[in-house]
Amino acid sequence: MTFPFLPVGIDHVVFLVDDLERAMRFYRDVLGCRPGYTYPALGMEQVWFGSSLIVLWDVTHPGAASAVPAVAGGRNVDHVCLATSPFDHDDLRAHLASHGVEIVREAMHGGARGMGHSFYIHDLFGNKLEIKGPAEYPDGRG
Known part of the structure; x- marks a missing residue:
C-alpha cells in the first residue's frame, strides 16, 4: 500500500x-x-518537552470556545498532532477520501517544527488527529 507521506513522530x-x-x-x-x-x-x-510541544489550552478563556469538553469531567485532550514527511495536499485528500475519512479542517499552524500545513481528521473512535507536514517556514518566535 502506498501512502502520501511517511510518519515522522508526534509533533x-x-x-x-x-x-x-x-x-x-x-x-x-x-x-x-x-x-x-x-x-x-x-x-x-x-x-517544550525536549523536541516536542505540549500545548495547554485554557477552556475558561473565550478563545477556547471550540475546545471546551462536551461533558463536565469529559475529555481533556483536544488533539494529537502527527508529524509527517512532505506530502502533496491533493494526494493526501484523495488518500483520506479513499478510506472514507472526512477532512474536518485544513489550516496553516505552528508546531514543534515551525509553521506548516495541517489536515484535521477524526479516527474511528472520535479522537481528533492533526496530520502536519514539515515546516514551510520557521515560526520565528524561538
Missing part, C-alpha cells in the same frame, strides 16, 4: 486545562518544560 499534544497559570507551573517545575509560544487571544500556552 504536539493539546491538553485542555482550566487554570493556565497552575498548569504552566506544573509543566515547568515538575516536568522541566521550558516556555514555548504563547497565543493570548486563544488562551493557549505552549511548552
